Amino acid sequence: MDSRYSYDENSETWPVFVLALTSVAVVPLTIAKVYSALSTNVELQHQDAIEQRNIPPQVLKHRSDQKRRSSLTKKNIFLVFGWIVIAAMVYLVSTTEQTPTQNLFDPYELLGVEFGTPEKVIKSTYRKLSVKYHPDKIKGASEEEMKELEERFVLITKAYKALTDEETKENYEKYGHPDGAQPVSHGIALPKFLVEGKSSPLLLALYIALIGGALPYVVGTWWSQVKKVTKRGIYSDTAEEFITRLMNQNPAKHVGMSTILTWLSNAAEYKDLLPGKTPEQIYSLYEEYLNRKPSDDALTAVSIVPTLINGLFDITANFRSTEITLTVVDTLKHFTQALPEGPKNELLQLPCVDTDAVNKSKIVKLGRLTTLPRDEIKQTLGIKDDAELEEALRVGTRIPKLDLISAKFEVPGETVVTPSSTSVINVKVAVKSARHHKKASVSQEKLEEDQSLEAMRDPFKIVHAQPPLPLAHAPFFPSERHSGYVGFIVLQRDGKICDQPVLFRNLDLSNLDLSETEFKDGKKVTVGTFKLPVSQPTPAQPGKYQFRVIIKSLDYFTQDIDTSVTMHVQEPPKIEEVNYDIPDPEENSLAGTMAELRGEKVKSGDSDDEDEEESDLEEEEDFTDINTDTEEEDDDED
Amino acid sequence: MDEEEMPITKISVYTPLIYVTIMIGALVVFSIKYRQKKLKELTSRKPFFDRNIAKEMYFELVNADEKPNEQVLKAALIRRGAECIKRTLKLKEFTPFMNVLYHKGSISDDLWERFQTAQKVEEIEIQELVQETEKYKKGWVSKFLPLLQEVCLNEALAKKYNGLKDKKVDLLHEWGIKVNDDGTYVFPNQTPHKQTATVK
Amino acid sequence: MAANLSYDPVTKHVSALDTSEGYIEEVDALNRLTKDLVSSGLEVPENGEPSKQQTAMIQKLVNSAMDAMKRRAYAEAIKNITVAIDAASRRKRWEAFQVQLQELIGFLQLRTDAYMLSAKYADALVDADLLLLMTALTAENFLRKGIALLNLGRYDEARVVFERGLCFHEGNDKLVQHLAVSKKLIAEENGDAV
Known part of the structure; x- marks a missing residue:
C-alpha cells in the first residue's frame, strides 16, 4: 500500500462520510414527506363534505388495507433505515477521539502575542519566553518533561524567526511553516481494515x-x-393504447360507455396492479363494481380508474372528439357513484333507494323530486322508512347544481375582446341545491371583479381564492375522492373541442345552506367563478366567433354547465386625440406683441370661426356581424 | 525531508493496455446489445394502424398461383390505394394533435417516433402504388390519385350510412328508451305530448 | 403466406377464408369494386360522371316518395326513399363524391321528415345527425335533429343543438322558438320555476 495515503485508522472520518451521504438522501425526502402529509391534512379540513354514512363493509376494509399498505412502502422503509444509520453515525462521530490532522503553525499563538504587534514587543516577548523554556534553565524535571520543554523552546524560536528572520518569514508565508514545505498527507475516509x-x-x-x-x-x-409514466400520470404504454384505439375507432360506430370500459381495461397499469388478469377479466371486474357487488380485486381495479380517465380525456380532448370526451367524463361519474348506464342516475346516486322503484317512476332529476309531497318521494325512491328518506334527502339536497349566470370572453385589461390577444372565458355560476327552484337574483356588484393591476396580472386569482371543494359523497369508491369539475371549450363551427381541458378544485358551496327564499332573494348568494384560459390568441379579424363552454362535475350526476358563448372581437375604442399644438399667440396679448417684434406668426383677433376645425368625431366602426361559414342549402323539395 | 525509500512495485507494460481494452470492450458490447434490443423492440411492436387488409389482399391475389382476372387485380389495387389515402388523411389530421400531446409530455418519445414512422410508411406506400399502376395501364397514374380520393370518400360515406341502424339501437339503449313491437316508445321520463315536427 | 382468400374465376368473386372482423367487410368492398369495374366495361375507371340511367331511376323513386308524403302515406314514402338511397349507393364508387353527397343529403332530409311525421323519432334523429355531420348545416337540419331529440325526451341535448343552430342562423325564428321550448321543458323536468 502506498504510504502517502493514510487510511482511517481510528474510525474518525468514515462515519462522517457515511453521515454526509445518508443525510443528503434522507433529509430532503423526509422534509418532503412531512410537508405533503401536513398539507393534505390541511386540505381535507375545508368545506363540509357530505358525510358518508353508508359505506359498504368491503369498501371500508379495502380503504383501511390501502392505508396500511401505503405506510409500508419501500420509500418509508428506506427512510426509517436511513435515519437509523444517521443516528449510528452521529453516535460514532461524537464518541471517537479526534487526533489533530495537521500541526497548524501559528507563531502568534506560540509567542502569546496579537497579530500586528511591533517587532520590538515580539523581541522582548521572545526573550522572556526563552528564558522560561530554555532547557538549561530547568532543573529537576523528568525526561518527558524535558523533551516537551525542548520541543516548546524550539517552536518558540521558530516562531520568533518566522516573524523576524527573512528566510524563515518567506517559508512561513509560502508554506505555513517556517521549515519549508511540509509533507502533505491525504486521508481516505475508509477504515483501515477494509483496505x-x-x-x-x-x-x-x-x-x-x-x-x-x-x-x-x-x-x-x-x-x-x-x-x-407520462406527465399526465398514466403509463406511456397506456397512453399509446388509448391513442391507437382512438385512431382506429370506426367513426360510424357510436362510442358508448362499454367502449370506454374496453379501452380502460387494456391499460398497462393492470399488468403491475393485477398481474395475471386479462383485459376481459378487468372488464368484468368493472361490471361487478358498477353493479355494486365488488370483490376486493374489483375495488383494486377501480382505484386507478380516475387516473386513467384523466389521462384518457386529455388525449380525446386534444384529438378534438367532443362526444367521446363527454362520454369519458360521464364514465368517471359512473365509477365515482358505482352506477351502470341508465337515465335515472341522478336518483340512484342517493343512499337507501330501491333501484326497481326508481326505474319504474318517470322522475329523472333530483330537482323535480324535491317538489313532490313526501309520500310521493317515498314511492318514487322505493323507501318505506322515514329515517332512510331523511338520509336520502340529506345527501340529495347537498349535491351541488350549477346555475349559469353569465359566460363571456374577456381580455384582461381591456373592456372589449381585442384582436390577437390572450383571452379567458369567465363563467359565473350560482351553486344551488336540488331544493332551490327559483332563479337567484344576483346584483351586478357581485359579478364585478377586482380591477386592480394585480388582478389583471393574474386573472385566475379569483378562481383559486375560492374555498377548495370537499370530499365527494362516494361511499362505494375504493378510496376517498376529492370533488372536482372539468371544463372544455368547443368550437361551434365544427362542433369539436378546441382547447385543453381545465380542472377545477375550488368553488364556494355555501349556497347549499340557504333556504329557498334566501336563494331567490340573492343577498346571501355567493357567486362562483370558473375561468377557462384560451391558449390560442383571439383572431386578428374583428367579428363574431361562436363557442360552447362545458363544465362538468367529475363526481355527481347533476346539473352541469353547457352553454353557447360568443366571442365578439372588436378594435379597442379609440381615445379622443388630444390636440397638442400650441396655438399661435393672440394679437393683443403680451405674448403676441413679443412674437410680432420677433417676426413670428400671430393669430389675429378677428379671425373667423370658420378657421376653427371641427374636432373629428371619432366614429366607432360598426362591425357587421360576420357569420361563420355555412353551406346554405335551400331545399326546394316540398 | 522525506527520505523513505519508495517501495518499487513492478507493473508490467501490458497492464494499462489490458485495462483500456477491457473498458472499450465492455462499452462496445454494451452498445451492440443495446442497439439490438432497440431494434427488436421497434420491429416487434404493433404497428400504428390495425392490419392493412386491403394491402394484404392485393398481394395475395397478385401472387396467387391462379392469377385472377385483371379487373379484379385493378380493383384490389384501387382498394389498396383507397386504404392508403384514408390513412394518409387521418395521419395528416392527427399531426397537430400528436404534436401538442408530445410537447405536453402526455405521450412518450417512442410513440411520437412511431407516429412519424407511420407517416413515412404511407408515403412509401403511395410511391409503390404509383409504380404498380404502370403495370396495368401506361399513364394511368395521372387519373389514379384523384380516383382513389373519390373511392375513399364514397366508401366512407357508405360506411357512415350503413352504421345508422346500429347507432340508433346503441343510443336507445344508452338512454333507456324501449321500443315496442308496434314501433312506439316507452320513455323513462315524461315526454311532451305529440310534438309533431313541422319543420317547414 | 396463408391463404385468406379464395377466388372464383367464373364469377370473378373473391371470398374470405379468414373470418376475422373487418376482413369480410374488405372482401365485400373488393367484390363491389370489381363488379363496378367489370360492368362499366372500361379498362380503367373513367372520370366520375354519374350514370344517367341511374339518375333517372332514382329521380322516379324520389318523385313517388314525395307524392306519398303529400298523401300522408309516410311509411310508403320512407320505403321509397330507402330504395332510392340503395339505388344511389349502387353507383360506381369512383363517381363524383360531391354529387353522391348532395344526393344523399336530399334523400335524408326527405326521409327525416317522413320519420318525424310517423313518430319514428329515433330514426329521424340518426338521419338528422348524419345530415349535420355531412355539413349540411341548414336551419332546417338543426331543427330536425333538435325536434327529434325533444320528442325523445332528451331536452339538454336538444338545447345544445338549437344553440348551435343559432350560431349559424342568428335570429332564426323557429330555432329561437324551439330553444325556448327546450329550456321550458328542462325547467319542468327539474321542477324549477320557468
Whole structure:
C-alpha cells in the first residue's frame, strides 16, 4: 500500500462520510414527506363534505388495507433505515477521539502575542519566553518533561524567526511553516481494515461492482421509470393504447360507455396492479363494481380508474372528439357513484333507494323530486322508512347544481375582446341545491371583479381564492375522492373541442345552506367563478366567433354547465386625440406683441370661426356581424 | 525531508493496455446489445394502424398461383390505394394533435417516433402504388390519385350510412328508451305530448 | 403466406377464408369494386360522371316518395326513399363524391321528415345527425335533429343543438322558438320555476 495515503485508522472520518451521504438522501425526502402529509391534512379540513354514512363493509376494509399498505412502502422503509444509520453515525462521530490532522503553525499563538504587534514587543516577548523554556534553565524535571520543554523552546524560536528572520518569514508565508514545505498527507475516509490485508481485493471487487454494476443499474431503472409514466400520470404504454384505439375507432360506430370500459381495461397499469388478469377479466371486474357487488380485486381495479380517465380525456380532448370526451367524463361519474348506464342516475346516486322503484317512476332529476309531497318521494325512491328518506334527502339536497349566470370572453385589461390577444372565458355560476327552484337574483356588484393591476396580472386569482371543494359523497369508491369539475371549450363551427381541458378544485358551496327564499332573494348568494384560459390568441379579424363552454362535475350526476358563448372581437375604442399644438399667440396679448417684434406668426383677433376645425368625431366602426361559414342549402323539395 | 525509500512495485507494460481494452470492450458490447434490443423492440411492436387488409389482399391475389382476372387485380389495387389515402388523411389530421400531446409530455418519445414512422410508411406506400399502376395501364397514374380520393370518400360515406341502424339501437339503449313491437316508445321520463315536427 | 382468400374465376368473386372482423367487410368492398369495374366495361375507371340511367331511376323513386308524403302515406314514402338511397349507393364508387353527397343529403332530409311525421323519432334523429355531420348545416337540419331529440325526451341535448343552430342562423325564428321550448321543458323536468 502506498504510504502517502493514510487510511482511517481510528474510525474518525468514515462515519462522517457515511453521515454526509445518508443525510443528503434522507433529509430532503423526509422534509418532503412531512410537508405533503401536513398539507393534505390541511386540505381535507375545508368545506363540509357530505358525510358518508353508508359505506359498504368491503369498501371500508379495502380503504383501511390501502392505508396500511401505503405506510409500508419501500420509500418509508428506506427512510426509517436511513435515519437509523444517521443516528449510528452521529453516535460514532461524537464518541471517537479526534487526533489533530495537521500541526497548524501559528507563531502568534506560540509567542502569546496579537497579530500586528511591533517587532520590538515580539523581541522582548521572545526573550522572556526563552528564558522560561530554555532547557538549561530547568532543573529537576523528568525526561518527558524535558523533551516537551525542548520541543516548546524550539517552536518558540521558530516562531520568533518566522516573524523576524527573512528566510524563515518567506517559508512561513509560502508554506505555513517556517521549515519549508511540509509533507502533505491525504486521508481516505475508509477504515483501515477494509483496505489492507485480506479484505482489500474484496473492497476492489465491491468498488467495481458499484461503479460498473450498481450505478448503471440504478440510473437505468430510474430512467426507465421516468420513461414509463407520462406527465399526465398514466403509463406511456397506456397512453399509446388509448391513442391507437382512438385512431382506429370506426367513426360510424357510436362510442358508448362499454367502449370506454374496453379501452380502460387494456391499460398497462393492470399488468403491475393485477398481474395475471386479462383485459376481459378487468372488464368484468368493472361490471361487478358498477353493479355494486365488488370483490376486493374489483375495488383494486377501480382505484386507478380516475387516473386513467384523466389521462384518457386529455388525449380525446386534444384529438378534438367532443362526444367521446363527454362520454369519458360521464364514465368517471359512473365509477365515482358505482352506477351502470341508465337515465335515472341522478336518483340512484342517493343512499337507501330501491333501484326497481326508481326505474319504474318517470322522475329523472333530483330537482323535480324535491317538489313532490313526501309520500310521493317515498314511492318514487322505493323507501318505506322515514329515517332512510331523511338520509336520502340529506345527501340529495347537498349535491351541488350549477346555475349559469353569465359566460363571456374577456381580455384582461381591456373592456372589449381585442384582436390577437390572450383571452379567458369567465363563467359565473350560482351553486344551488336540488331544493332551490327559483332563479337567484344576483346584483351586478357581485359579478364585478377586482380591477386592480394585480388582478389583471393574474386573472385566475379569483378562481383559486375560492374555498377548495370537499370530499365527494362516494361511499362505494375504493378510496376517498376529492370533488372536482372539468371544463372544455368547443368550437361551434365544427362542433369539436378546441382547447385543453381545465380542472377545477375550488368553488364556494355555501349556497347549499340557504333556504329557498334566501336563494331567490340573492343577498346571501355567493357567486362562483370558473375561468377557462384560451391558449390560442383571439383572431386578428374583428367579428363574431361562436363557442360552447362545458363544465362538468367529475363526481355527481347533476346539473352541469353547457352553454353557447360568443366571442365578439372588436378594435379597442379609440381615445379622443388630444390636440397638442400650441396655438399661435393672440394679437393683443403680451405674448403676441413679443412674437410680432420677433417676426413670428400671430393669430389675429378677428379671425373667423370658420378657421376653427371641427374636432373629428371619432366614429366607432360598426362591425357587421360576420357569420361563420355555412353551406346554405335551400331545399326546394316540398 | 522525506527520505523513505519508495517501495518499487513492478507493473508490467501490458497492464494499462489490458485495462483500456477491457473498458472499450465492455462499452462496445454494451452498445451492440443495446442497439439490438432497440431494434427488436421497434420491429416487434404493433404497428400504428390495425392490419392493412386491403394491402394484404392485393398481394395475395397478385401472387396467387391462379392469377385472377385483371379487373379484379385493378380493383384490389384501387382498394389498396383507397386504404392508403384514408390513412394518409387521418395521419395528416392527427399531426397537430400528436404534436401538442408530445410537447405536453402526455405521450412518450417512442410513440411520437412511431407516429412519424407511420407517416413515412404511407408515403412509401403511395410511391409503390404509383409504380404498380404502370403495370396495368401506361399513364394511368395521372387519373389514379384523384380516383382513389373519390373511392375513399364514397366508401366512407357508405360506411357512415350503413352504421345508422346500429347507432340508433346503441343510443336507445344508452338512454333507456324501449321500443315496442308496434314501433312506439316507452320513455323513462315524461315526454311532451305529440310534438309533431313541422319543420317547414 | 396463408391463404385468406379464395377466388372464383367464373364469377370473378373473391371470398374470405379468414373470418376475422373487418376482413369480410374488405372482401365485400373488393367484390363491389370489381363488379363496378367489370360492368362499366372500361379498362380503367373513367372520370366520375354519374350514370344517367341511374339518375333517372332514382329521380322516379324520389318523385313517388314525395307524392306519398303529400298523401300522408309516410311509411310508403320512407320505403321509397330507402330504395332510392340503395339505388344511389349502387353507383360506381369512383363517381363524383360531391354529387353522391348532395344526393344523399336530399334523400335524408326527405326521409327525416317522413320519420318525424310517423313518430319514428329515433330514426329521424340518426338521419338528422348524419345530415349535420355531412355539413349540411341548414336551419332546417338543426331543427330536425333538435325536434327529434325533444320528442325523445332528451331536452339538454336538444338545447345544445338549437344553440348551435343559432350560431349559424342568428335570429332564426323557429330555432329561437324551439330553444325556448327546450329550456321550458328542462325547467319542468327539474321542477324549477320557468
